[in-house]
Amino acid sequence: MELSDRARAVLDEARRAGDADVAWKEGRVFSLAYYAGPEVEQVAERAHAMYTSANGLNAEAFPSLKRFQAEVVATVTDWVRGDSQAAGYMTSGGTESILMAVKAARERGRRERGIVTPNAILPESAHAAFEKACYYFGVEARRIPVRPDWRADVNAMSDACDDDTVLLVGSAPQYPQGVIDPIPEIAAIAARRGVNCHVDACMGGVTLAFMERAGESVAPWNLAVPGVTSISVDLHKYGYTAKGASVIVHRNRLLRSYQTFVTDNWLGGLYGSSGVLGTKSGGPMAAAWAVMRFLGEEGYLALTRSAREACLRLADGVDAIDGLVVRARPDSTLVSFGAADADRPVDVYAVADGLAARGWYVDRQGPPPSLHCTVNASHAATVDDFLVDLRSVVADVAASDRRGDAGAYGTVD
Numbered sequence: 001m002e003l004s005d006r007a008r009a010v011l012d013e014a015r016r017a018g019d020a021d022v023a024w025k026e027g028r029v030f031s032l033a034y035y036a037g038p039e040v041e042q043v044a045e046r047a048h049a050m051y052t053s054a055n056g057l058n059a060e061a062f063p064s065l066k067r068f069q070a071e072v073v074a075t076v077t078d079w080v081r082g083d084s085q086a087a088g089y090m091t092s093g094g095t096e097s098i099l100m101a102v103k104a105a106r107e108r109g110r111r112e113r114g115i116v117t118p119n120a121i122l123p124e125s126a127h128a129a130f131e132k133a134c135y136y137f138g139v140e141a142r143r144i145p146v147r148p149d150w151r152a153d154v155n156a157m158s159d160a161c162d163d164d165t166v167l168l169v170g171s172a173p174q175y176p177q178g179v180i181d182p183i184p185e186i187a188a189i190a191a192r193r194g195v196n197c198h199v200d201a202c203m204g205g206v207t208l209a210f211m212e213r214a215g216e217s218v219a220p221w222n223l224a225v226p227g228v229t230s231i232s233v234d235l236h237k238y239g240y241t242a243k244g245a246s247v248i249v250h251r252n253r254l255l256r257s258y259q260t261f262v263t264d265n266w267l268g269g270l271y272g273s274s275g276v277l278g279t280k281s282g283g284p285m286a287a288a289w290a291v292m293r294f295l296g297e298e299g300y301l302a303l304t305r306s307a308r309e310a311c312l313r314l315a316d317g318v319d320a321i322d323g324l325v326v327r328a329r330p331d332s333t334l335v336s337f338g339a340a341d342a343d344r345p346v347d348v349y350a351v352a353d354g355l356a357a358r359g360w361y362v363d364r365q366g367p368p369p370s371l372h373c374t375v376n377a378s379h380a381a382t383v384d385d386f387l388v389d390l391r392s393v394v395a396d397v398a399a400s401d402r403r404g405d406a407g408a409y410g411t412v413d
């Protein structure tokens with residue numbers, strides 16, 4: 001329809017509000033946003049717009065959303081090698097998938113074993129969302145230091161288990177250093193104890209599935225591993241769809257039943273929901289379905305190849321810069337790096353400041369103080385320019401002894 005002047009003015013103001021946002025479509029932002037080009041973006045935005053106000057709370061009223069969820073979950077189940085018993089749901093993101101994994105594990109422990117003071121065994125590298133989930137759901141988070149190669153220390157995890165343990169976690173890959181935990185060993189401990197093992201493949205789920213299809217060898221990471229009971233895969237990362245889309249797949253329907261919430265203890269009748277949200281926009285569900293349908297296996301294969309190639313080029317380039325070391329060879333598309341051992345190690349947060357001044361955005365993290373790049377397909381064209389600037393910024397910072405600020409992955413306002 002033709003918009004009024006007033007409507008156009010409001011929309012212009014909304015657009016201008018974003019002028020100071022990071023420029024994530026130009027391949028200069030190594031965090032927070034993912035870009036597969038203008039056509040994929042259009043497919044996502046238009047499908048999203050069609051279902052923005054449709055409500056995923058009741059799929060019976062919206063057979064469209066029921067279909068989108070069923071087809072998206074089926075595709076992801078195939079990617080993570082679930083069998084015909086597997087059952088999942090779409091969620092609003094990695095955090096909600098993880099919240100539900102922890103809730104399902106707590107519920108299983110409560111119902112099957114009467115556990116009232118549950119604990120979860122988490123490598124220190126497991127995402128902050130597990131900390132949030134444990135806090136929300138009254139589960140003790142037992143953090144176990146990782147090995148020198150940054151992977152989960154399976155023996156220490158085993159030692160930390162007791163009769164109240166309801167969950168062991170491994171990540172594929174873990175966010176901070178980008179390596180895959182020893183999933184078969186972690187899952188074996190869980191299976192022996194009859195408790196849940198969740199694999200956090202929020203970041204790696206799409207990429208690892210297509211690295212395998214591209215012929216790369218990938219450490220075991222999915223439901224093909226005995227003992228893994230659930231796995232999370234974010235679509236709003238390497239699925240290249242609109243924000244608000246992730247999937248959690250459980251090994252079977254019984255395990256999934258511990259995720260859902262049902263009550264009739266109020267005056268409004270029977271109420272059931274699969275996740276944290278009540279009313280839930282159909283937009284992200286429709287966008288995910290449309291983008292996955294549009295890209296298909298071939299699209300994801302091509303995007304995975306270019307992101308992976310760009311990531312390895314970035315890791316090799318960083319390692320070749322005097323004063324920097326890569327924390328680990330990337331198992332998927334995440335690179336973390338810090339200061340090389342030296343009398344006066346370069347302050348990597350000052351390096352991040354210098355990069356920001358040249359229009360590049362990288363994540364700051366620690367311990368240990370490190371910079372982190374989440375490399376997606378849009379970086380294939382920019383990695384070489386980034387390396388040129390990184391080399392020169394490191395030299396500047398080393399010469400000036402500048403210090404920077406550690407920043408934060410998420411924020412509170």
Ligand SMILES: *Cc1c(COP(=O)(O)O)cnc(C)c1O
Nearest residue numbers: 093094095127129175200202203
């Ligand atoms: C992004 C991420 C999460 C959290 O997902 P959100 O979509 O930010 O809620 C969890 N685990 C890993 C490994 C991640 O990369």
